[in-house]
Amino acid sequence: MAEKFINIQALYAMLELEPYILLGCLIVIAWVFYKFFLKEATDERHKIIRGHFRILIRHFVILSFLFVTFIFMQSSEAQLGRFTRFTPYVAMLIFIWGNVVFVKTSRLIVLQYMFLGSMKHGVPLLLVNIFSLILSIVLTLWGVTKIFGVELGPLLATSAAASIILGLALQDTLGNLFAGISLQVDRNFEIGDWLEINAGGQKATGQVREMTWRSVTLVGFSDEMITFPNRSMASAQISNFSPPDHPILRRHIFRLAYGTNIGHAKQVLEHAVAGIGDVRGIPAPWSVVSDFTENWIELKILYFIDHYSAQFTIADKVYSRGIEALNAAGIKFARQVVELSDTNPNHGSSKL
Template identity: 50%
Template sequence: MNDRFIQSQSLYEILDIETFILILLLGLTAFLFYKFFLKNATPERHQSIKGHLKTLAKYYAIFVGIFLLYRLLYHTHLFAAPTLLRLRPYLGFATFVAGALCFVKSSRLLVLQYLFRGSMRAGVPMLLVNIFSLVLSIVLALWTFSNIFGVQLTPLLATSAAFSIILGLALQDTLGNLFAGISLQIDKTFEIGDWVEVMNSSNKIVGQVKELTWRSTVLVGFSDEMITLPNKLIAQCQVSNFSPEGTPILRSQTIKFPFGTDIPQVLLLLEQAATQISEIRAHPAPLAFVLETNDQGFAVKLIYFIDNYGRQFAIGNKVLTTALDLLSKNGIQTARPSFHVQQQI
């Protein structure tokens, strides 16, 4: 039978048991990958992947139902009726679409889980997964038009060159942000969960990376404010990453004391106060030293190293509270601010 829109023979050759089994095996592979390779993922990652698996199971249930109906009617005498005979290619195409959706969803989930395996700390940017899904969908759609609908793509692509140029100019900013986002991920400039500092001219923007989308990178600031920066802008700015593993972050605090204070004891007590904070690294060890002196007294600077950039202010508050308490217990007072008023006669 020569159908008007669908190449029936090509479609029926695709919808065989082997294709059905291969698609089922792909979904099973995605499930087994989760069970065997992502046991150490965080609870948030487990919840996210389980949600994807539940959605995938629904697609597979629809695909299996349509495929079984197609095979049942294909091998029975019910299609002998002229009306049902004309509907057979359309039911076959519906089965093909359901299988293609399962194929894309399963492949997407496998890529997502593979990236999760390499970044279980905070997750992965959905940009890479979305790009993979888009490319796979486009390739599958072009193959469908060529083999199922019999459309010759070469003349169509040749005549669409002018349209592609116009579309590219219209989407210049969007495409620039897209490719900038891809380059940021290829270069591993930062990952989700990293604390970064973006220098835009004289403006400094600090936040924790929450998501990387097609157009922008979303940061969460110290006050939980959402900061959205175009990927193209970040690619052109100086970016400092404060979250690489094995690289401690240096922080310091300065406390002033009056003359006559026992300097060696002050230095020892400040270093002891810092070592009592569990979030401060033992190596390199905290260090206190005299920074400067003036007519009011002297200033001592305490430097220490931390791993969590986002908790620097909370840690600094703990250091200051512990240090003042320890100094007070040892009878050492800090310098009090003084004001000198000179009266002119």
């Protein structure tokens, strides 16, 4: 029965000992790569990679059992009798399982290679998934051609119209897919980065949590989930507040009473903000006069921080320390002045 559908001679030729040994060597190479090049990865990343290795080893053990069974059945055809008719099916199962192990091993190697450039935040899985999908399709088409003898050329030619219809139906999906590939190739941001996105009038701020084939997911300051399609992200204006070695500049305003000693007020404010542990000492905080009127002087304090997510907590400390330091130095804050005018020329204006 199996001979009608399967090219048994070609199938058996693929199940030699050499491909099995090469597959085992590929797994060993993946393990050696992990042990020597990913020592500095975080504990969470080590846990993820080891989980992939455990799954891969289980699959290889099952493949080994099937391979040994196949060899036994080939060498014992006379003793097995009618049970030898199951040998082609076992061989087919080994071929499929071997392809699964090969795809998983190749995927793991690519995943580890990408970890080299992003050990801190992790790796977006879109490119890894696309690689696995393409490799699986290639192996499937190759297996269909070699084992079942199906000529794919005429089949692909007659399916051109169906491909056009399918492409039009999946236009948005494919657009998001290729936009996602472009985003990950450009690497303008990574998982864990804080972004401010302005896309078509829609503005959002959050930390990148996930990058899939369809969208980018952010987590906002209130732990809300924000999802942007990849096509929107590709055309959006994106501000990244998490690049390495680039501290984030923040500023706050203090309004002081007119006539305040500006030089003394600057020193007091700069010293107070410099004493906050979350504020960078280099560059040091500095203050400038940003505006003034006849009633108040606007003093702006500028400082650098390292973590965008902590800006509100740090801002609270800056305001609190600044107010306490200015009050302790006897520097008065501006008061709201309201002028009331009377339309009667016999009465003068008054101030409150």
